[in-house]
Amino acid sequence: MQRHRIHTSRRGQIILLFALFIGFLISFSALAFDLGYAMVVRAQLVTALDAATLAAIRYAPEGPSAMSDAAQRTFSANLPPGRLLVSNSSISAPTITPDNGAMNVTFNGSANIPTFFARWFGTDSMTISAQTTAARRDRNIVLVLDYSGSVSSVLPDIKQAAKAFVNSFSDQTDQVGLVIFSTSGRIDYAPTKPFKSDLNAAIDAIGSENYTNHAIGMYYAYRSLLELNDSLKDMKMNEIVFFTDGRANWFPGRFNVTLGPCSQPVVDGVYGIGGGYYSRVLSQLAPPSPARPPVVAGCAGWASGTNALQSIQALWYPPTSPTAGEIFPEGIALAGFKNSAPPLFDNNMSSAEREQIAANVVDNLARKVRRDSVLKPRIHVIGYEGSSTLERSVLERLSNCGGCANVDATDAADTTQAKGKLVLASNQAQLMQAFLEVSGFIGRITQ
């Protein structure tokens, strides 16, 4: 009978086993399903935090509360309440820590989710949390503005756009400066911080005059970055933003002059190629600061129609004044002429040929600037087409943007050099948009 009782107990064995193991089964389901669901929500939470952190970094110039607002807005767009059954999703205030020429911005986010199986074991909800950090490198920015005569009609718009541009950077972390050029050029406001009130006033004070000399603007932009007293500048982003409204028709140069009273082995100057004459004008037009090069005796200038230039030779070496050899000690030649034998330069040369020389000079100078392996400057170009036709290919080369359709480094004209952005404004109304597109582009770079 005892044996029989044992046999009776075997009846329903599978169901009994199942009843024993159902707890384990449900536990594993809970693990598989609830944790899987939690991982999905976490993936979305990380998306929301990534987006929020990048948005906050773009608002870094406006301070922590603007950063918080931008982060909150982006976060809730990505993870609104109810999405994926999420509740109480929240993002912290930013934690900002300075770090060798950069700022690290960290956000914590969390969200509650319900459980489907684990609730049978007394866990009704779970809290998912994640953290993201992004670094914003401080910026050293030089805005180069063309104030040649042709911009006069749109100068108020340019000033407004330029002010919006500089105001989109941070007074606390970024250093912004201004270089202006027409026939000649100068460092109008050396990069520094805080810069906003003084730089806005400097922009307001600009008046338009004379011709267009791209190379002198590029030269002073680079010079102001080099002279910047900032021990961490090699860790920061060094950007040159170059605005122009036309083709260059003047250029700085160094000539050998061997004629009459002007017999000089080397003469630095700014040379014009418009209006049917050439003139050495740096002495007349250069601002008193940083320093005006001395006038060469008997060579104050050349007038129209003279053949004084017929023995001018070889251009162009980058300007070495006021301190010789400081920037380009090796004296790299930046332009050449189509004719090797004198006269290299004559009054019959067409305007187009003269513009090509000026373009050649600034192009070579830009390449030289980008070759700086310490500052690694990037050059961005804003072109305004309202007053004259731009030479797009020259501007593409200045910004090294290649096809300019995207920011991939592999698409650059020269892949060994940093690639910038080129934005063209075809009318007055697009000026603001163009400047803000470049500031937005610089603001978005986070590496």
Next chain:
Amino acid sequence: MYYRPSFLPAVRCRRGNAVAELALVMPVLVFALFGVVSGGLVFDRYMTVVQLSRNAASMFSRGTNFALDGNKDLLLLGQELSITRTGGEGVIYLTRVVLAPAGTANEGQLVISERQVIGNTAFAASAIGQPNPAIWPHPDKPAPNGEVKDYFEEPSAVASVPATLMTLPLGESMYIAEVYHATDGLRFGGVWGDTGRMSAVAYF
């Protein structure tokens, strides 16, 4: 599993008992196993979709031009979904949205200034909107491009986006990636959205 002494004839009918019990329990077991496996597959697929949307929006917001085939391939590299440049059981819409300023026809509304598409457009339409073919891709710009012409003026450029984004400041861009992909029939409730497909969207 258990030892049956040969002198017990009654045991024969108990063997049938066990089979019948197993038959009762089997559906529950199979259902649970199937649930765990298919649930895992759906979660895996959905996480891939979410990550793809994040990567796409992140690249797009940094200026990657998805009009170029090389960049499309770069995004699709390594993902286990069936999306290709112009086909597959899914589609990725990339949209740049800006605020239309005062004095324009679309004043105060968010408008689509750029749109790129990767994958099979017939699979799903963008929830944000679709600029009509006259203005997208931009007819005056060299192909391939994803720019929208006159987006401040054209009604079809108006974007339909969540109200939380309507505070986007003037001059600021929002980069949005929407990813739609087939679920291959594995779905649970309404969690993954429409029948037969799952979607994820990232706003950068």
